[in-house]
Amino acid sequence: MTPQALLFDVFGTCVDWRSGVAAAVTQMAKSKNLKVDSLAFADSWRARYQPSMEAIRSGQRSYTELDILHRENLAATLEEFGIADTLTSEETDKLNRSWEQLPPWPDTITGLIRLKKKFIIAPCSNGSMALITRLGKFAGLPWDCVLGAGLARAYKPDRQAYQRSCAALQLEPAQVMMVAAHNDDLAAARALGMATLFIVRKTEYGPGQTTDLKPEQAWDIIADDLRDAADKIGA
């Protein structure tokens, strides 16, 4: 069955968070006259991402939007790098907003524009609706609407994040395809009956990336990037 809608992971799949966050850190460091390894800072900040959501998935903590988790994780990262005292609260807030201003991968816009002609396209990210809306506007991602954790109030790979996103479109999971560069994201989508499209992003975590270098299941479609995905799905 041809899907009626494509749902997209965003961080890593559509945008290059590592370069974008590192660029914001470099800019901050320059303005404060600090020496910071920006890529190491971005990696450390991002390493706190899954653990912070896990507290919510496990029920230890009630649903809290990703912007707040990012802000908490940023404070911890600034501590780790020994520069927590050098930034004002406003400067920290500004750096936290770097997640709203990330560059798309070179193929993303062209690919999405092609896919949008044939399908409803919407993000199904762990970012809040506010974050993903502002990021989409910054990066020029032509979404038809914004779905995902912000709508579902549940973090992927919790099944509710996918289920409520499909339900918002009044579609069954089988009518929807999940597009992601992460095998665990697609495994959760497939478990619900969604179709799956794997995008190979070998440098999301930089040149030394060790995860998600290849598909771990026979996903319905496997593509090198979003242009290749459009080719393969006939859009």
Add this chain to the structure above:
Amino acid sequence: MTPQALLFDVFGTCVDWRSGVAAAVTQMAKSKNLKVDSLAFADSWRARYQPSMEAIRSGQRSYTELDILHRENLAATLEEFGIADTLTSEETDKLNRSWEQLPPWPDTITGLIRLKKKFIIAPCSNGSMALITRLGKFAGLPWDCVLGAGLARAYKPDRQAYQRSCAALQLEPAQVMMVAAHNDDLAAARALGMATLFIVRKTEYGPGQTTDLKPEQAWDIIADDLRDAADKIGA
């Protein structure tokens, strides 16, 4: 204060539901070899809109998406016009989807494209997220995300419809402007502290329209259409 986001009523403000629904009724009647006054049919169908939502606003009925209310109201309208037995369930469903395929007013696309350059633009309609997403795609409305009743699970002018839409963007009501061709919609938005922009749509209900012909309060901006709104707000 300049707003950061503009929220738009959709039916009547951005799209011409009466012409669109009547065209679908005409097409249905032709295919079934029936004689139906299509505009009268559209008016009768729409007249059931507010009462059906009122059952939910008052708490008599739990939140039910507008597509289902539309379908119930369509069944009643087909009965009224004495043609309920001539349509199959599939044909009735198809006619119900006419709300997903309504024409924008002539100024809507140009106006929204201009406004989108300066503000987050999102619908805050009583339509479901599914309906408003498909309608936006059909009509080419360049929304940044889809807010409103579908997200809030509450029908305007219930305050939750506006509050939850602003909250989804992590904005205070005072940072958001409601754009509508209906005074009661703006009155509810203003009561929460939102800014207000009235669009004069004198023929939403056809040439004999008697309501919302002019602003009933001193709204922050009053505009003839969405291009005029962009002029007046400096976008």
